[in-house]
Amino acid sequence: MADLAGSGDDKPPEYVIIEEIYEHVDAQEDFELALERALDAEAKVVVIEPVKLGQETSFWIKSGNCLHKTSVISGVCSLAVGTALPNKEAIILPLGFLSVLCAGVYAVSWQFDPCCKYQVIMTLPC
Template sequence: MAATDCYIVHEIYNGENAQDQFEFELEQALEAQYKYIVIEPTRIGDETARWIAVGNCLHKTAVLSGTACLLTPLSLPPEYSRYVALPAGALSVACSALYGISWQFDPCCKYQVEYDGQRLSRLPLHTLTSSTPVVLVRRDDVHRKRLHNTIALAALAYCAKKIYELYAV
């Protein structure tokens, strides 16, 4: 692995602004688009992992609820399907919109937490002082964004059509 592929945010306390320095280093590493970012300070590593988990949850919720919205009319009678499809579609649109507003321009959305031991063994983790670093890996998220946006737009179109049919009669 090339030295430019991995950046380590070391847990070195130099003064009272150490936490700010860790955050600045992480921000610089995210902007530089390193393939791997190892976060040694526990607090910032946990915060970053939680932020990524929330983004993943929004993405999955948008996809699953949108899929439920679109498949419910195929599996339930028409008079009952709207009670499941419309709330599921609204949830999908809301999660997709929230993801787009909060995560789309955040450089952290391009990263996932790495848990694969085989990949982790290739990183220079032996040089760390922390026993529980958070390791981020950069991944292309274009396909996942397209997926949840497409499903959310289809769910929105379905919901708009159903609401129009309900109130136009």
């Protein structure tokens, strides 16, 4: 189901290909298990052929990245506006709150997820 390509020693594999081979009714569960094994093996590149699993994984990776970036950018903007315009609490406070909120959601939901170490390089249309 998953093709692990590595050097054979204890190093993580260079890439893992999760092939879209439907051998039985529970093939989707097999794909998900193959993805878990690839993430546990800390493969540098994971190629996901099953469209549904690829779309779900891509969505969650992009969502986590968006939360992280929103937290950082709104925090920096809050500090910059606070430094440049210290009397503009109507701008500073919402930006700071957004930063803390996004950082909190990211910390609880995504920080320890092994997918957060990956980026979506390319998705092919169906």
